[in-house]
Amino acid sequence: xxxxxxxxxxxxxxxxxxxxxxxxxxxxxxxxxxxxxxxxxxxxxxxxxxxxxxxxxxxxxxxxxxxxxxxxxxxxxxxxxxxxxxxxxxxxxxxxxxxxxxxxxxxxxxxxxxxxxxxxxxxxxxxxxxxxxxxxxxxxxxxxxxxxxxxxxxxxxxxxxxxxxxxxxxxx
Amino acid sequence: xxxxxxxxxxxxxxxxxxxxxxxxxxxxxxxxxxxxxxxxxxxxxxxxxxxxxxxxxxxxxxxxxxxxxxxxxxxxxxxxxxxxxxxxxxxxxxxxxxxxxxxxxxxxxxxxxxxxxxxxxxxxxxxxxxxxxxxxxxxxxxxxxxxxxxxxxxxxxxxxxxxxxxxxxxxxxxxxxxxxxxxxxxxxxxxxxxxxxxxxxxxxxxxxxxxxxxxxxxxxxxxxxxxxxxxxxxxxxxxxxxxxxxxxxxxxxxxxxxxxxxxxxxxxxxxxxxxxxxxxxxxxxxxxxxxxxxxxxxxxxxxxxxxxxxxxxxxxxxxxxxxxx
Numbered sequence: 334x335x336x337x338x339x340x341x342x343x344x345x346x347x348x349x350x351x352x353x354x355x356x357x358x359x360x361x362x363x364x365x366x367x368x369x370x371x372x373x374x375x376x377x378x379x380x381x382x383x384x385x386x387x388x389x390x391x392x393x394x395x396x397x398x399x400x401x402x403x404x405x406x407x408x409x410x411x412x413x414x415x416x417x418x419x420x421x422x423x424x425x426x427x428x429x430x431x432x433x434x435x436x437x438x439x440x441x442x443x444x445x446x447x448x449x450x451x452x453x454x455x456x457x458x459x460x461x462x463x464x465x466x467x468x469x470x471x472x473x474x475x476x477x478x479x480x481x482x483x484x485x486x487x488x489x490x491x492x493x494x495x496x497x498x499x500x501x502x503x504x505x
Numbered sequence: 506x507x508x509x510x511x512x513x514x515x516x517x518x519x520x521x522x523x524x525x526x527x528x529x530x531x532x533x534x535x536x537x538x539x540x541x542x543x544x545x546x547x548x549x550x551x552x553x554x555x556x557x558x559x560x561x562x563x564x565x566x567x568x569x570x571x572x573x574x575x576x577x578x579x580x581x582x583x584x585x586x587x588x589x590x591x592x593x594x595x596x597x598x599x600x601x602x603x604x605x606x607x608x609x610x611x612x613x614x615x616x617x618x619x620x621x622x623x624x625x626x627x628x629x630x631x632x633x634x635x636x637x638x639x640x641x642x643x644x645x646x647x648x649x650x651x652x653x654x655x656x657x658x659x660x661x662x663x664x665x666x667x668x669x670x671x672x673x674x675x676x677x678x679x680x681x682x683x684x685x686x687x688x689x690x691x692x693x694x695x696x697x698x699x700x701x702x703x704x705x706x707x708x709x710x711x712x713x714x715x716x717x718x719x720x721x722x723x724x725x726x727x728x729x730x731x732x733x734x735x736x737x738x739x740x741x742x743x744x745x746x747x748x749x750x751x752x753x754x755x756x757x758x759x760x761x762x763x764x765x766x767x768x769x770x771x772x773x774x775x776x777x778x779x780x781x782x783x784x785x786x787x788x789x790x791x792x793x794x795x796x797x798x799x800x801x802x803x804x805x806x807x808x809x810x811x812x813x814x815x816x817x818x819x820x821x822x823x824x825x826x827x828x829x830x
Contacts, residue, residue: 337543341536349533354525363534367542374543433524435788440521459522491514494521 335377337370340385348389354460355397355441356404365400369393384470387463391471394456395449402445443493447486454479455486596736596756599767602774603732606802608809609633614796620789632805632812638663639813649691652678660815661710667815667827668708674701705821732776735767745771748778762786776800 341348348369352362369392373385382388444452453472457463458479465476465483472479533539603609615627632641639662648655656673680692695701735741738758746755752771757764762784770777779797786793805812817823 337540338536341539345533345536345539348539350530353530354528357528359531359534363538366539370539371542432788436517436521437524437528438789440518440525460525487515487518491518494514494517 335374337374340389341370344386344389347386348393351390351393351461352397355394355401355456357437357441358404361400361404362397365393365396369396372396387467387471390461390463391453391457394453394461398445398449398452398456401441405442405445439494440490443490446493447489450474451482451486451489454482455490458483459487596732596741598774599769599776600732600736603776604635607634607636608803608805608812609635610799610801610805611797612799614798615794616796617793618791620791634809634813639665641812647677649695650685650687652676652683652688652691653695660813662813662815663710665815666710668710669815669817670706670708671704671818671821672706673703673821676701703821704824705817706824706826707815707817708826732767735765751777753777775802
């Protein structure tokens with residue numbers, strides 16, 4: 334029988350970090366973690382799980398990107414000052430911090446416009462550091478397909494980024 | 506496939522990736538909170554799997570809850586208003602005048618100016634029972650580029666420990682009716698989103714896994730909270746003024762990036778307009794503003810029980826999160 338408390342004891346930090354990085358919002362992140370765990374619970378009823386860490390990361394990423402899509406689509410409807418504060422980096426300068434925050438939000442907005450699989454592959458590879466082998470296993474695609482999806486995602490994101498606005502002038 | 510490259514942008518992309526990877530993450534809420542939806546003894550019982558909270562808190566639902574929670578906080582504060590020692594006698598009289606009434610309704614307009622996507626507004630009508638901790642919020646609007654008629658009602662009754670949220674979402678423009686690209690995009694998104702139709706959702710106020718009341722209360726306020734906030738500040742400036750041809754007393758409090766203004770009818774001593782403005786609340790938002798107006802006191806054709814009933818209306822599909830149906 335699956336011991337969920339043991340699974341959480343091992344993977345809690347990773348799961349929370351994965352979701353929070355996408356959403357940067359505590360309540361949304363908690364909802365997503367719960368949803369991802371529920372997904373994993375249902376999956377585990379009928380399937381053997383070899384790698385709980387990879388499964389949870391993958392499911393959490395999918396849920397979080399879905400939630401991010403909803404949030405950004407609703408942006409014109411929703412006004413919440415709670416979303417205003419973002420502890421972006423360890424930079425001291427408020428301007429630098431604000432720009433970093435803006436750049437991260439910009440990337441999040443662009444990611445949700447990618448096709449589902451591209452978005453997941455991009456996030457799992459670039460943010461979570463999954464190998465193409467791991468991504469292929471979790472998304473049931475071949476490692477080669479994962480490489481192609483990542484390539485397309487990066488091209489698409491680079492083409493949409495407004496780097497003149499976010500130049501690297503303040504990067505040390 | 507066109508594979509035009511953007512080397513400068515790729516550097517920026519890598520920088521954004523690095524920033525997200527370094528993003529400080531707050532402490533996890535803990536195993537108990539994370540496992541809230543997992544049955545306590547999975548694999549040995551046939552009990553149904555709990556429904557995902559996602560359907561409870563769809564993106565269109567959140568704005569209503571946002572203000573609903575704040576309204577609840579204001580009601581809890583009423584008792585404090587009577588007990589506190591007022592700095593301003595005039596404001597104490599205003600508070601006393603408001604609490605002589607049973608129900609108040611007002612319109613609440615929320616607006617924000619986003620740097621990258623322009624202005625956004627939200628209009629709601631709020632009904633508050635001033636003698637009991639319950640309220641009703643209605644929002645009727647065309648949304649998603651005027652492709653969807655959206656009607657939301659949130660009713661919360663703290664004594665009954667019930668929150669009822671009803672929604673009616675209907676596509677009013679079809680792909681055949683429009684050539685507007687934005688509208689076509691939203692029609693597609695909405696058709697795939699699964700939020701259409703009439704739904705009623707019933708929760709417990711006290712259900713920690715549900716609505717989490719009061720989460721948002723710190724950032725926006727109901728009029729009673731604003732009165733209380735004004736009352737406790739010695740910096741408040743009070744002047745005579747006129748508003749829509751009425752003699753009023755105007756109270757203004759400016760602190761840092763926040764400005765609160767209250768107009769009170771000189772005759773009735775009741776609030777007739779409140780504005781709260783916050784400048785530069787975030788890097789992406791240049792200003793947020795809340796306007797409370799059109800105050801009506803004890804005027805509504807419906808009975809109290811009807812106005813604040815948490816019984817799901819007929820014709821709505823019920824999601825009962827209290828009894829797990």
